[in-house]
Each structure stands twice: as structure tokens, then as C-alpha cells.
Amino acid sequence: MSLLIKNISEIYTMDKDFRKIQNGFIYIENNKIKNIGSDHAELNTDNTDHIISAEGKIALPGFVNCHTHTAMTLMRGYADDLPLQTWLEEKIWPLEANLSAKDVYWGTLLGILEMISSGVTTFCDMYFFMDQVAEAVKKSGMRAVLGIGLIEEQDGEKGLNEALEFALNHQSQSERISTVLSPHAPYTCSPAYLCDIIGLSKEYNIPLNIHVSETKKEYDYIKKKYNRTPVQHLENIGLWERPTTAAHCVHLDEKDIGILSKYEAGVSYNAQSNMKLGSGIAPITELIGEGVNVGLGTDGASSNNNLDMIEEARTASYLQKVKHEDPTKLNLEKTAQMLTGGGAMALHLQNLGILKKNYLADIILIDINKEFTDYPHHNNLSNLLYAGNRNKIDTVIINGNIVMDQGDFLFLEPDRILKEAEMRASNLLKK
Ligand SMILES: [Zn+2]
Numbered sequence: 001m002s003l004l005i006k007n008i009s010e011i012y013t014m015d016k017d018f019r020k021i022q023n024g025f026i027y028i029e030n031n032k033i034k035n036i037g038s039d040h041a042e043l044n045t046d047n048t049d050h051i052i053s054a055e056g057k058i059a060l061p062g063f064v065n066c067h068t069h070t071a072m073t074l075m076r077g078y079a080d081d082l083p084l085q086t087w088l089e090e091k092i093w094p095l096e097a098n099l100s101a102k103d104v105y106w107g108t109l110l111g112i113l114e115m116i117s118s119g120v121t122t123f124c125d126m127y128f129f130m131d132q133v134a135e136a137v138k139k140s141g142m143r144a145v146l147g148i149g150l151i152e153e154q155d156g157e158k159g160l161n162e163a164l165e166f167a168l169n170h171q172s173q174s175e176r177i178s179t180v181l182s183p184h185a186p187y188t189c190s191p192a193y194l195c196d197i198i199g200l201s202k203e204y205n206i207p208l209n210i211h212v213s214e215t216k217k218e219y220d221y222i223k224k225k226y227n228r229t230p231v232q233h234l235e236n237i238g239l240w241e242r243p244t245t246a247a248h249c250v251h252l253d254e255k256d257i258g259i260l261s262k263y264e265a266g267v268s269y270n271a272q273s274n275m276k277l278g279s280g281i282a283p284i285t286e287l288i289g290e291g292v293n294v295g296l297g298t299d300g301a302s303s304n305n306n307l308d309m310i311e312e313a314r315t316a317s318y319l320q321k322v323k324h325e326d327p328t329k330l331n332l333e334k335t336a337q338m339l340t341g342g343g344a345m346a347l348h349l350q351n352l353g354i355l356k357k358n359y360l361a362d363i364i365l366i367d368i369n370k371e372f373t374d375y376p377h378h379n380n381l382s383n384l385l386y387a388g389n390r391n392k393i394d395t396v397i398i399n400g401n402i403v404m405d406q407g408d409f410l411f412l413e414p415d416r417i418l419k420e421a422e423m424r425a426s427n428l429l430k431k
Helices: 070-075 084-096 101-117 130-140 152-171 191-204 216-226 230-236 254-262 271-276 284-289 309-324 332-339 341-346 380-387 414-430
Strands: 002-012 020-029 032-037 050-053 057-061 063-068 120-127 143-150 177-179 208-212 244-248 266-269 293-296 363-367 393-398 401-405
Touching: 002 363, 002 380, 057 380, 063 244, 063 266, 063 293, 063 309, 063 341, 070 084, 070 101, 070 120, 070 130, 070 414, 101 120, 101 130, 101 401, 101 414, 120 130, 120 393, 130 143, 130 152, 130 177, 143 152, 152 177, 152 191, 191 208, 208 230, 216 230, 230 254, 254 284, 266 284, 266 341, 271 309, 284 293, 284 309, 293 309, 293 332, 293 341, 309 332, 309 380, 332 341, 332 380
Parallel strands: 002 050, 002 057, 063 120, 120 143, 143 177, 208 244, 244 266, 266 293
Antiparallel strands: 002 020, 020 032, 057 363, 363 393, 393 401
């Protein structure tokens, strides 16, 4: 299978030099980029299976959503304006107790529709009924990093065995699915439980995904209980020695930042969720300053309330400017890098998130003549992230396959998904 995208107005490679190619082409064979450059006339395209002419469009690597609970789309708008613990304990957890496997399947598909349409080509998901999430990923053409969320009191040893089995089973089932072990957080998992998870991570070479230091309440609780900050507590039990993606990291001291840097942990910065739940502003500028790999995440749709990564990126950037009262912080290029290759690195994924030869062919095409805010064309990337919205996403390619073609989904039926999601969300309240 080969695909040529030609006459692309501008290619943003997102490589370390932030190289751009004017009027360029990308040639894909199977799931990888085989050639990229500025003059496709030199290519022999006689045997190309499919050609896209991309005049008036720019190309970027697909966006990476480093932290979400996709099926929570079913709870969008159900419980707003509450503190995290009240929101979880009184609203979300009781409703989640009613979820069936099929609810999770359809809720995940609703989230995937929204993510693909906003340019997301990879997401990292921590939830339950993850077999159903994997099915939705396979059907949709998406790429994902999946792990069953583990809360010790609910899941215990049985849950841990299931999480391991899921991770091992799905590691090789699809080249678009990677797996992780996902302890929920240091305040819901004891050191002994976490040590068991770390041991399995080491034995079977499976990375970790965990919420860390999301709220001041968690920070104070862990500090009081273990006499260490959450990051230092996790260092003490050896967690950072494993490849880990830590979500949130809002409350950190200087030593914590040094630890995350030293162990090459990935961090998911979830600005909108942290804002909506009043959790605080993560020290992202400082983390980047110490060389930590930071990506962006939406978190679940009931604490955001959407999975739109363009909106997330804009908020993420502006929030750092507000925090430091300095407009130079988290600039456009760095934000775009976090949205793409930085996100892939934060998830410990190889050969992803940069448009270059032999990298995975996850590519989005963006129409730059569609909205009023596309004009004038001083800077198309600025127009996209600082002025644009997801309506500008025209075509989405994942693993070399077109999954959305000029706004049309090739593997999903939006009408059916919307109907099922609506029906299942209203039934959840009746259970
Ligand atoms: Zn989360």
C-alpha cells in the first residue's frame, strides 16, 4: 500500500530544528514515511496506490493526547463545578459503577470521533473494560496506549492480574496498540501494591502510567503519611526507574522536578482539567527548563469538557504565560512540539510525532483557507493554534491509512455512535 500527498502548501516537520518545507510532498509506504521533500517530480509515482493533492493545506504530525479516560464522554456535562474529591466520590465513581462493557465501547467511540476530528492520532487511556477500548481503537484506525486503571481497594490482586493479562495480550495484537500498567495514584495505591506493579513492569517490560500530584490535598496527604512529596515517595519505592508517564504533576518542588528529569519520566500537562477542577497550574516552564519530556492531555471529558487538542494547546500555552506574567513562556513552536513529538516521547513511543523518513505515518492535513481566522497568512501555525479550531482539520492519516478524508470518517458511523451514546448515557442515570 502506497500513498503520495503532493503539493502540500507547507509541511511542519516538528523536528528539532523546527524545519518547514514549502510546496512539499510526503510519500508513504505501508505504515511509514518513505520519502519527504520539496519536489515530488523526482519520484516515480507510476505504481502509487493513492494520491492526495493537498493545495491550500498544511501538514503536521498527528496530535498526541497523553492523558484521557475516553469513555467519560458519556458523563460530559453530568457533574460540573465541584472539587475533585466531591466530584469523584459523590458523582463520578457511583455512576461509573453502573457502566457496562458496551457502554465503555460506545463512549470510547464517541471520544475517538471527537479526537480524530480535532487531529488526534494517538491517545493514552486509563479506564476499565479496556478490552472494549481496544476494540474501539481497532475499529476506528486510531493509535493508542492502553492500560486498566488500578485502585487498590477496588481492584486488589485480582485486578492487577487482569491488568497484566490485558497488557500482555494486547501488546502484539495490533501494531497500533501499546500497553501500560496504570496504577491510579499514590493516594489510591499503597507502597506494597505499587511495588508489585513495579515488579511486573520490570519482569514483563511494560511501561507505567499514573496520576501524580494532581491536587494540593493529595500533596499534603502523601507528605503527612510518608514524610515525602508524592514524587519523592514514588522515587523511594523505585517507580521512576521504570519508563513512566505521570499525569498532572501540578504540585512539585524543585527536588521533584530534578527527579522527573533524572529518571526521564514523561509528564502529561492537562491544563484545562486542572483549571476546571481548580487544581492549580503545573510548573511546565520549569519542567521543560530541566529537560523533562512534556506532552499535552485533555483528561476525561467530564473534567474538561471536550477532547479538542487545539483548544487544549492554546490554553496550555496561555496558562504558562499567565503564571509567569511573561508572554514568552511556552511559545508557539514549543507548544506545537508538545502536541506532537513531545507527546510521543512523554509516552515513550518510538519513531512517532515527527515528519521524517522511516517515522510512522501519522499525518494531519489542515485547510488554511476555510475560516475567517485563516486570513491573512502571516503564520499558518499561529492561525491554527492561537486563532483556529478543529473545523480546520481536513484529513487524518494514521499508520499509513486515511481514517478521515476531508471530514468524512472512513471506519466509523458518526450517526450510529451519537445515537448509542445518547441512549446509554441516559440509561446510566436510571440504573
Ligand atoms: Zn486522569
